[in-house]
Each structure stands twice: as structure tokens, then as C-alpha cells.
Amino acid sequence: MFKILKKDGRAKRGEFITVHGTVQTPVFMNVGTAAAIKGAVSTEDLKEIGTQIELSNTYHLHVRPGDEVIKKLGGLHKFMNWDRPILTDSGGFQVFSLAKLRKIKEEGVSFNSHVDGRKIFMGPEESMQIQSNLGSTIAMAFDECPSSVAEKAYIRDSVDRTTRWLERCIKKMKELNALEDTVNPHQLLFGINQGGIYEDVRIEHAKRIGEFDLPGYAIGGLAVGEEHSEMYRILDAVVPELPGNKPVYLMGVGTPENILEAVERGVDFFDCVYPSRNGRHGHAYTSFGKINLMNAKFETDDRPIDEGCGCPVCRNHSRAYIRHLLKAGEMLGMRFMVTHNLYFYNNLMAEIRDAIDEGRYSEYKKNKINGFRMGEEGEKNV
Amino acid sequence: MFKILKKDGRAKRGEFITVHGTVQTPVFMNVGTAAAIKGAVSTEDLKEIGTQIELSNTYHLHVRPGDEVIKKLGGLHKFMNWDRPILTDSGGFQVFSLAKLRKIKEEGVSFNSHVDGRKIFMGPEESMQIQSNLGSTIAMAFDECPSSVAEKAYIRDSVDRTTRWLERCIKKMKELNALEDTVNPHQLLFGINQGGIYEDVRIEHAKRIGEFDLPGYAIGGLAVGEEHSEMYRILDAVVPELPGNKPVYLMGVGTPENILEAVERGVDFFDCVYPSRNGRHGHAYTSFGKINLMNAKFETDDRPIDEGCGCPVCRNHSRAYIRHLLKAGEMLGMRFMVTHNLYFYNNLMAEIRDAIDEGRYSEYKKNKINGFRMGEEGEKNV
Numbered sequence: 001m002f003k004i005l006k007k008d009g010r011a012k013r014g015e016f017i018t019v020h021g022t023v024q025t026p027v028f029m030n031v032g033t034a035a036a037i038k039g040a041v042s043t044e045d046l047k048e049i050g051t052q053i054e055l056s057n058t059y060h061l062h063v064r065p066g067d068e069v070i071k072k073l074g075g076l077h078k079f080m081n082w083d084r085p086i087l088t089d090s091g092g093f094q095v096f097s098l099a100k101l102r103k104i105k106e107e108g109v110s111f112n113s114h115v116d117g118r119k120i121f122m123g124p125e126e127s128m129q130i131q132s133n134l135g136s137t138i139a140m141a142f143d144e145c146p147s148s149v150a151e152k153a154y155i156r157d158s159v160d161r162t163t164r165w166l167e168r169c170i171k172k173m174k175e176l177n178a179l180e181d182t183v184n185p186h187q188l189l190f191g192i193n194q195g196g197i198y199e200d201v202r203i204e205h206a207k208r209i210g211e212f213d214l215p216g217y218a219i220g221g222l223a224v225g226e227e228h229s230e231m232y233r234i235l236d237a238v239v240p241e242l243p244g245n246k247p248v249y250l251m252g253v254g255t256p257e258n259i260l261e262a263v264e265r266g267v268d269f270f271d272c273v274y275p276s277r278n279g280r281h282g283h284a285y286t287s288f289g290k291i292n293l294m295n296a297k298f299e300t301d302d303r304p305i306d307e308g309c310g311c312p313v314c315r316n317h318s319r320a321y322i323r324h325l326l327k328a329g330e331m332l333g334m335r336f337m338v339t340h341n342l343y344f345y346n347n348l349m350a351e352i353r354d355a356i357d358e359g360r361y362s363e364y365k366k367n368k369i370n371g372f373r374m375g376e377e378g379e380k381n382v
Numbered sequence: 383m384f385k386i387l388k389k390d391g392r393a394k395r396g397e398f399i400t401v402h403g404t405v406q407t408p409v410f411m412n413v414g415t416a417a418a419i420k421g422a423v424s425t426e427d428l429k430e431i432g433t434q435i436e437l438s439n440t441y442h443l444h445v446r447p448g449d450e451v452i453k454k455l456g457g458l459h460k461f462m463n464w465d466r467p468i469l470t471d472s473g474g475f476q477v478f479s480l481a482k483l484r485k486i487k488e489e490g491v492s493f494n495s496h497v498d499g500r501k502i503f504m505g506p507e508e509s510m511q512i513q514s515n516l517g518s519t520i521a522m523a524f525d526e527c528p529s530s531v532a533e534k535a536y537i538r539d540s541v542d543r544t545t546r547w548l549e550r551c552i553k554k555m556k557e558l559n560a561l562e563d564t565v566n567p568h569q570l571l572f573g574i575n576q577g578g579i580y581e582d583v584r585i586e587h588a589k590r591i592g593e594f595d596l597p598g599y600a601i602g603g604l605a606v607g608e609e610h611s612e613m614y615r616i617l618d619a620v621v622p623e624l625p626g627n628k629p630v631y632l633m634g635v636g637t638p639e640n641i642l643e644a645v646e647r648g649v650d651f652f653d654c655v656y657p658s659r660n661g662r663h664g665h666a667y668t669s670f671g672k673i674n675l676m677n678a679k680f681e682t683d684d685r686p687i688d689e690g691c692g693c694p695v696c697r698n699h700s701r702a703y704i705r706h707l708l709k710a711g712e713m714l715g716m717r718f719m720v721t722h723n724l725y726f727y728n729n730l731m732a733e734i735r736d737a738i739d740e741g742r743y744s745e746y747k748k749n750k751i752n753g754f755r756m757g758e759e760g761e762k763n764v
Contacts, residue, residue: 035706040422040713044698065681065706072682073702081698299447300454316426316463320455324417324447331422331713 001188001215002247006357010239010266013356016216016247019186020077020085020137025247026263026352028345029055029087029271034064035080038276039338040331043082048312049343050350053085053137055271058130059094059122063115067133075135075183087271088136090127090169090192093220093252096145104144106161124168128189132176135183138216141169143192145221155196159205162194166209190216190249197230199237206241216247216269223252223272232261239266256285256348257372260365263352275345279337282326285344289372293337298323311343383570383597384629388739392621392648395738398598398629401568402459402467402519407629408645408734410727411437411469411653416446417462420658421720422713425464430694431725432732435467435519437653440512441476441504445497449515457517457565469653470518472509472551472574475602475634478527486526488543506550510571514558517565520598523551525574527603537578541587544576548591572598572631579612581619588623598629598651605634605654614643621648638667638730638754642747645734657727661719664708667726671754675719680705693725 006013014025030037030051037046037054046054056076061067070079076086095102095109102111108123122130127142143162146155173189176182191209195202209217219238222231231253242248249269250262259270275285282294286306291298293305304314305322313322313336325333348368355364388395396407412419412433419428419436428436438458443449455461458468477484477491484493490505504512509524525544528537555571558564573591577584591599601620604613613635624630631651632644641652657667664676668688673680675687686696687704695704695718707715730750737746 034710034712035703036710036712036714038712040717042698042714042717044694060710064710065702069682069702069706073684073700078684079700079703079706081703300451302455302460312426316424318455318461320447320451321417321461321463324451324461328416328418328442328446330416330418330420331716332418332424334713335422335424335717 002245004245006359008356008359008361009264011263011352011356011361012266012268013353014247014268016268018085018137018188019184020083023052023085024353025268026259026349026356027052027269028259028349029053029269030342030346031055031271031273031276032080033057034060035070035076037338037342039280040335041338041342043080045312045339046082046342049339050346051084051342052346053087054080054082055087055089056080056134056136057094058088058091058127058134059098061088061134062091062120062130063113067130071133071135071183075133077135085137086134087138087190087269088131088134088140089251090140090142091122091130092127092140092143093145095122106164108142124165125172128169128172128176132173132182132184132187136187137184138188138190139173140218141166141189141191143194143220145194145224146196147224150196152196152198152201155194155198155201159194159201162192163205163208166191166212170212170214188215190214190218192218192220192251193238193242194221195238196221197234199234202234202238203241206238210241210243213243214246216249217242218249218251218269219267220251222250223254228258228261231258232265235262235265235267256345257369259345259348260352260368263356264361264365270349275341276338279341280334282337284337285341286376287371288374288376291376293319293323293326295323305340306344309340309344310347311340313340313343384627386627388741390738390741390743391646393645393738393743394648394650395735396629396650398650400467400519400570401566402465405434405467406735407650408641408731408738409434409651410641410731411435411651412724412728413437413653413655413658414462415439416442417452417458419720419724421662422717423720423724425462427694427721428464428724431721432728433466433724434728435469436462436464437469437471438462438516438518439476440470440473440509440516441480443470443516444473444502444512445495449512453515453517453565457515459517467519468516469520469572469651470513470516470522471633472522472524473504473512474509474522474525475527477504488546490524506547507554510551510554510558514555514564514566514569518569519566520570520572521555522600523548523571523573525576525602527576527606528578529606532578534578534580534583537576537580537583541576541583544574545587545590548573548594552594552596570597572596572600574600574602574633575620575624576603577620578603579616581616584616584620585623588620592623592625595625596628598631599624600631600633600651601649602633604632605636610640610643613640614647617644617647617649638727639751641727641730642734642750645738646743646747652731657723658720661723662716664719666719667723668758669753670756670758673758675701675705675708677705687722688726691722691726692729693722695722695725
């Protein structure tokens with residue numbers, strides 16, 4: 001299922017083969033929370049900007065329109081009109097971050113919907129059931145996401161529960177895949193490593209979940225506010241302890257620089273809301289760092305966002321026009337920003353894959369990060 | 383400049399030839415108020431949905447980003463990246479409807495910007511100057527838009543002033559087109575007929591402005607709330623009094639039925655915010671009338687908005703998906719709705735042109751309107 005084509009240091013160039021097509025790794029998954037990319041970007045657009053795999057959120061889709069509705073309509077692929085791979089998260093992260101008044105028990109978590117306050121219970125079986133209804137290509141195990149600065153004793157207990165929940169996820173997913181009316185009988189399950197910032201807990205957990213021989217493993221709980229150096233330290237410790245023949249997915253990370261550093265540490269899958277969220281606020285990624293299109297200096301700037309960029313927006317529209325659209329509150333401005341930023345991330349991954357293929361990853365990474373820090377005029381970006 | 387290819391009753395099939403290309407008439411102009419179609423529809427999308435001519439609003443662009451900025455960037459065509467014809471309104475309608483504390487004098491109108499309250503003066507010369515800076519294909523004369531139910535005496539005075547303003551517009555436009563650094567030296571000017579609901583005032587005014595031999599004539603002041611039968615009565619009276627060899631533009635109108643009726647009365651150009659505004663509120667135009675996608679009955683409806691529709695949205699997405707996007711507040715839902723509705727209007731005009739070409743307009747119109755009234759199930763639409 002996962003073929004490693006080439007290694008360059010710890011960076012891996014791979015192919016992840018699924019029933020919905022093959023993903024070239026390292027890859028950045030484009031986030032479409034509620035079965036849509038924020039910023040009016042369509043699935044047709046995604047193909048144009050090189051998106052290989054889309055990520056949707058189980059919690060959001062369970063709440064609206066409901067996973068039963070999506071199942072009735074033939075699953076998430078048909079619902080969104082997207083025939084390439086989709087990864088769904090477990091709902092766990094949203095339950096622990098969005099929902100109010102949650103209560104964690106061995107069976108799962110009780111909480112109130114952020115949309116209508118309705119009481120919902122979600123445990124490993126419920127999460128698998130919902131993801132099975134969605135019929136995603138890759139389902140994520142239901143885990144607890146404790147605060148990364150929680151006490152070590154709490155983290156240990158939480159990680160133990162996450163392991164027990166993983167066993168229940170595996171069992172349930174197997175049953176669901178075998179059902180006659182299942183949307184995707186080949187649905188894959190990735191396990192999630194937790195353990196906060198404690199290397200020993202992380203490593204012990206990585207070894208335990210590695211034994212389940214799952215098609216992929218994620219590292220969770222590193223996208224929520226810790227220092228970048230902490231994240232890299234944990235990656236240095238934990239990636240080598242996960243099965244070497246399976247893809248590693250670093251959840252919710254991150255900046256272009258984070259991704260470049262994590263690829264060097266052996267990570268294969270990424271997702272993050274930065275390109276769409278920053279885009280909606282006027283921040284564009286470029287080869288010379290981020291620029292804020294709301295800035296007055298772009299008022300009559302007829303250049304594209306990034307002259308080196310091949311995205312549909314840079315091929316057709318100027319900074320001045322996009323700035324005007326953003327200032328005027330025209331949705332089209334947000335669409336252009338998000339399209340450009342997603343292309344930037346997708347294209348960064350394509351460059352990364354080329355660099356690994358050609359055995360020059362470390363050099364590539366260094367130059368790329370230097371570029372980001374230089375600014376357009378060759379001065380330090382601030 | 384305007385070639386009449388065929389007449390079918392009073393309905394005309396024509397070609398309007400400009401420096402930015404030829405417009406096949408009757409035509410519906412797609413409204414992009416602030417140099418963008420509301421609902422994140424790009425100029426690339428407009429080409430895909432058969433848009434021949436785009437309309438932008440002088441008042442909005444004067445206030446933001448400023449017509450001087452747009453001139454500096456090479457004019458509105460370059461700014462928006464749209465190489466087909468653009469019509470700009472005169473700003474008059476917005477001044478009379480949006481702006482607060484306006485004061486009308488012979489020279490023009492003083493008012494406060496709706497964006498920042500800044501005091502602005504606009505008269506015929508200012509309107510021409512702004513439209514010249516924008517470099518649109520067709521500029522509209524600066525007119526007064528009195529309430530259609532104003533007293534006849536007021537309307538008479540107002541129409542007289544509108545005629546005097548038209549003379550000043552013609553003079554100013556000629557001067558501007560001759561300037562070395564003008565954006566579009568071939569900018570065309572359309573005159574506007576006013577006169578409220580008084581046939582005699584309308585007819586007298588039509589005759590007077592007809593003498594100026596302008597490249598086109600608009601009928602203003604009929605989109606602001608009067609009964610449809612009143613509008614048709616005025617069209618019956620006034621269209622035959624305008625020069626028969628020039629296109630007639632009915633400003634701000636209207637529903638598909640209004641357009642079908644007005645074409646039969648000799649109208650060639652239309653514009654209206656209905657398709658985009660209704661789209662943003664979940665209302666889709668179809669061959670069997672309007673439907674509201676927010677309606678619960680569409681929750682699991684996997685059919686396209688209109689099975690007979692060839693638009694990019696109907697080719698790719700279901701009612702259930704679009705409904706979900708709208709309910710979830712995803713911009714993509716609005717983009718889909720506006721795209722479909724604009725295609726509907728553009729396609730309606732293409733059908734109208736075919737029907738006139740083939741000399742079966744009256745029959746076509748009758749069947750089309752009957753269809754709108756039938757509803758999807760063949761029952762009366764409500």
C-alpha cells in the first residue's frame with residue numbers, strides 16, 4: 001500500500017496506493033472542513049491546483065448535514081464530487097477543542113453540538129460508524145487530545161486510554177468494512193500517536209500502536225501551540241520508533257518551514273488550515289515569505305502575488321485587483337487568496353518530492369527557508 | 383456599429399460591434415458592481431458561462447478603489463482581466479438611491495460617500511471623467527432618476543435637466559476621447575430616456591434625445607417598483623419613438639418573464655442584480671420556475687438544480703450538496719448559485735436569439751413563460 005521509492009537522509013519519497021488513486025508523498029492534504037474548502041474553492045479548482053488528497057472533518061459533517069444523509073447520497077466522494085483520496089479525522093480533536101461541556105469516560109465523550117447545542121456521544125465505535133458512513137479513503141482513530149502541557153501522569157493515563165480506544169476502532173472498522181451496504185469496503189485506518197511533549201511516553205506509545213500493523217500512523221497533539229523546537233525534538237524522537245514501512249502523518253502542521261523541517265525528520269502527510277485561513281485574512285505565501293495584500297503599498301501594484309508562481313490567480317490577476325477585492329469585501333478576493341495559497345503548499349510539496357528524488361533535499365530545504373526569510377527586496381522579511 | 387440581422391415582430395436580433403468585440407443581441411449584461419461579480423465568480427468563470435458583456439458601477443469604483451487608481455493600472459478591462467465589452471453606469475442611480483443628504487443643482491449633485499461619508503460632487507462632466515478613467519466600452523449619460531411616482535410637473539423639469547445634462551455629457555465625452563492619455567479613445571455614450579410613468583413625457587424626451595444620434599439609448603427609471611403592466615405600457619409607447627437603428631437598453635430589468643416581454647417590445651440590452659442576489663439567498667432559476675435550495679425537501683436530492691441545464695454547476699453538483707453548503711454558510715454554495723443563475727440568464731438570451739433568428743419568437747415566449755409557471759411536478763408554481 002505504501003511504497004518507498006527513495007530515501008534522502010530520513011526524508012522519504014513514497015507512493016500511497018488507495019482505491020481512490022495513488023498519492024505521491026510527501027503530500028499536503030487540503031482542508032475542506034464541512035465538505036468544502038473555505039473561500040469558495042471547488043473540487044474542480046482543486047484538480048487545477050494539484051491537490052492530491054482532501055481532508056474533511058467528521059465532527060462537522062456529523063453535525064451538518066449528518067453522516068447518514070451523506071451515506072444515503074453515496075458517501076462523501078459522491079457528495080462533494082471528488083474522486084481522489086479523502087482523509088477524515090476522527091472528530092476527537094473538534095470534540096476536545098470546539099465542543100462545550102464535554103465529559104470523558106472510558107466509553108467515549110459526551111458533549112454538546114456547537115451548532116444547535118444538541119447532546120452528542122462519541123466514542124471509538126461512533127467515530128468509526130460516522131467515518132464509515134462518510135466512506136472516506138482513510139479514517140483516523142478516535143483519540144483523546146489532552147493539552148500538550150498537561151501533567152505527565154494525566155498524559156500517561158490519557159495515552160493508555162487512546163491505545164484501548166484504538167483497539168476498539170480497529171475492531172469496529174473491520175466489522176463495518178465487512179457490511180454489505182458499506183460505502184467504502186476498503187476504508188483504511190490510521191492510528192494516532194499521543195504523549196504530549198514527553199519523549200518517553202511518545203516513544204512507548206509509538207511502539208505499542210506500531211504493533212497493530214496499521215496502514216499508516218499519525219502524530220497528534222503537536223499543532224496546538226508548543227514551540228517549534230519542541231515539535232522538532234518530539235519528531236526526532238518518535239518518527240524512528242514508528243514502523244518504517246508506513247507513512248507518517250503530522251496532524252495540523254503547519255507553516256512551510258515546519259513542513260520542510262518535518263519532511264527532513266521523516267514525515268509524509270501534512271494538513272493545516274493556515275493556507276486557507278491566512279488567505280481569507282489577506283496573507284499570501286510567496287517564495288520570499290508572506291505578504292499582506294491589505295497593505296497600502298499594493299494599491300497600484302500590477303504584478304501577480306508572486307512572479308514565479310504558476311497558479312491560476314497569478315497567471316491572471318494583479319496584487320492591486322486582489323487588494324481591491326479584499327478591501328471591498330468581495331468573496332472573489334478570498335477565493336483568489338485561498339487558491340493561491342493552496343497552490344503554494346501543493347507546489348511546495350511537489351518541489352520537495354523532486355528534491356528527494358534527486359537526492360538534494362537538505363540543500364533544497366536550506367535555500368528554500370532562506371528565501372522565505374529574505375523578503376521581496378532581498379531584505380529580511382518582518 | 384449596431385447591425386440588425388433579423389426582425390420578428392418588434393423583437394430584434396442584432397450585433398453590436400465595439401473595440402472590445404461584438405455583442406450578440408438581445409443580451410443580458412452580468413453585473414459586477416465593484417469590478418467583481420458578487421459570489422466569488424471570476425472573469426474566467428464568466429467566459430465559461432457565456433457572458434458577453436459585464437456591467438460595473440461608476441459610483442462604487444469612484445469611491446473604492448478610485449477611478450484614478452484604475453486608470454493608472456490601464457483601465458477597468460486590465461484591472462479585472464476581462465477583454466470583452468464593459469458597460470459602466472453613470473453613477474446617477476447610486477447617487478439617487480444609496481447616497482445620503484444629496485442636493486441637486488443645475489451643475490450636478492452633492493452627496494456623501496456611503497463608505498466613508500466623504501463629500502462628493504458629481505455632475506455630467508465628473509461622471510464622464512470617471513467613466514473615461516475606467517475606460518469602459520460603453521459609458522452611460524449622467525441623468526436624474528426621480529421617483530417614478532413623482533408629480534408630473536417635477537418629472538417634466540427633471541427630464542429637461544436630464545436633456546441638458548446629456549448635451550454636457552456628449553461634449554465632455556468627445557473631449558475626453560480626444561485626449562492623448564485616454565484609456566479608451568473609442569468609448570461610446572448611451573443616452574437615457576426618463577419621464578416616469580407619463581407616456582407623453584417619455585415620448586417627447588425619446589424624440590429629443592434621439593436627435594443626438596448616439597450609439598445607443600437606454601430606458602431608465604422602470605426598475606424601481608412600478609407594476610409590470612406599467613412597465614410594459616411605457617415600453618409599448620416609448621420604444622417605437624427611439625431611433626430604430628440603435629440598440630435599446632432597459633436598465634435594471636428584470637425577471638426572466640420581464641425580459642421575454644421586453645424583447646417582444648423591441649429591447650436589446652438588459653442588466654439586473656436578480657440572478658446574483660437571488661442566488662446568494664438560495665433561489666435558483668430553472669426552466670420550471672424558481673426553487674429555494676434551502677427547502678428541506680432537497681436534503682437528499684442528488685439531482686442537479688435543473689436537469690436540462692448545461693452549466694458547470696449542474697454538470698457537477700447536486701441540490702443536496704449545494705443546499706448543505708448554503709446551510710453551512712460555505713461561500714462555495716453562493717458561488718455555485720450565482721454561477722448557475724447567471725448561466726440561466728445568459729442561456730435564456732441565447733435561446734431568445736435563436737427564436738428570433740428562426741422567426742418563432744412569440745411562440746417561444748409563450749411556451750417559456752408557461753414553463754416557468756408550471757413548477758417541477760407540472761403543477762402551478764407558487
